[in-house]
Amino acid sequence: MSSAQFPILLVAVPLLSAFILNIAGWFNKKYCLPVVIVALVGSVYASFGTLFTVLEQGTIRYRLGAWLPPMGIEYVVDHLNGLVLCIVSSVGLITAIYSKRSVEQELPERIPQFYTLYILLVTGLLGITVTGDAFNLYVLLEIAALTAYALLAVGEDRAVLSSFHYVIMGTIGACFYLLGVGFLYIKTGSLNMIDLHGLLPGLFGSNVIVVGFAMIMIGVWVKMAFFPLHGWLPNAYTYAPSATSCLVAPLMTKVSVYVMIRIMFSVFSPEFTFEVLACRHIIVWLAVAAIIAGSLLALAQTDFKKMLTYVVVAEVGYMAGGVWLANTAAITGAILHILNDALMTLCLFMTVGIIVYKTRGHQFENLKGLYRTMPFTMTAFTVGVLSMMGVPPTCGFFSKWYLILGAIRAEHWVFMGALLFSSLVNAVLFFRIIEIGYFEPFTDHHAHGDDHQPEPIDEGPLSMVVPLWIVAAALVIVGMYTSGIVTKVIQFAVPEAIV
């Protein structure tokens, strides 16, 4: 198979498999998961193939149907989205393997539907990442969002209402993005990102362009739950099925951060975003607010999963702040944090999934005595926690290190303070969890008069614990190979104009 076709295959294979899966599901529910796994293995293979081609030959421009841009749509893969593609497809694959038992327990009636939406969501996220066309990005953004609404809504009782709020907020975000693209289109007559990048510099003085940029940013910020616009995220993610949370929590916000970086640097340019617009500091301050508010709100929770969703909100602040600090170290840190945060969030949400699978709840009281009853799960969880706090050699340390270096370089002491504050709060948050899990005696949650025989709480099933351990190992391995990732990939993803 020619590697020249990889950029389209990594999207087309999961997309077409969604149809096959739906038909297969009619015959037998058991066929669904294998189809998902085969399709995602194909995607992972194509993603890594694409990334290695990019590392050797530089940016790939794949013309769909051989139509020349700016008329045709093209897929563009460079170092930045090559990396994000690998993250999205790998997380999709690992979560698919992990989801088997969890979905069988939580949604026994809807397995084919669940996996059809699952694979479409991964398709949407991969498409957002790979496309080089601003309008195509909107469509894929909505494909990802629509499937996510449905996947989040099939969870616990409250999930439907929180998912409805997400529909409203998500649509506002997408419409703002679309309006912004419309503004750019009025002025330039083009939707191709590389073409726009060439046409826009002459128009940087225009108010239309500035307003268009602001609208796109607001749209993307809603999608990535940047602080004042984060309201939809905690409830939607908390009440979702475990498998959905594991897929959506690490990927949705991270892919939106990628879109923000792509718009800022590849559609517009660093000079425009950092020099023509004088709003850089305001946004770093917003990021500071996001980090502090996310951390404090996380402290106030008594629900383990909800606490993690507020940690996600705080982490978005890390990445947004890093990008808008506008120096090489900070942007390197932000891009590295896309990778690291996806892995850390995945690790923590997978732990929650196993706890929910065994104890049927995600309150703090469900955690009592779990270090004794499920030692393997909780050990992997501890690795995730150490990474979240930023303890070397886990990868969380390195991205935080780059972000702090960037803050020092930019002399933005408040942002640095917020990063350190958030690490401290994370330590408090997670040591509280570890304390409950380690020292509080185990209580049987099924004790009060359930008519069915209570299941004993023990180690989670292998198909869930092994993926969790793979992710925990990845946290350490990525941490140890950070310098390699930075010099080979991320270094080239940071625009050259930035010092």
Add this chain to the structure above:
Amino acid sequence: MEFIVAKYNYWIVIVLLMIGLYAMIAKNNLIKKLIGMCIFQTAVILFYVSTAAKSGGATIPIIEHGHGHEAAAHAAHEAAHHAAHAVHAIDYVNPLPHVLMLTAIVVAVSTTGVALALIMSIYKRYGTVEEDEILEQIK
């Protein structure tokens, strides 16, 4: 006044956007929120379509120079008269925004569909679509 009349299409779009945004944020009834969402999406669609228009009698590309059976029969003949049939972009409205909005309409319809399905499910569970009553029940 001149400012408003000359760009009236944008003003209409802005008014519609604000109505939609208000309904989505301030209304208590979930169906009204959904209606607000539809108005908001429609405003964006109208915005795109109105930017395609050109003054001076520009028409839709398929109306003039129709390529029906006549064109197929006289393909060779047409080639000779090609100069007379040269296409001037100025005569036609820009078709691209319309095409883009076809896709956006599909997206809007599916979003509405998903939202309606969610509302149905909410109604089955709580017996109401008023948000405050639902929140009361959740507590």
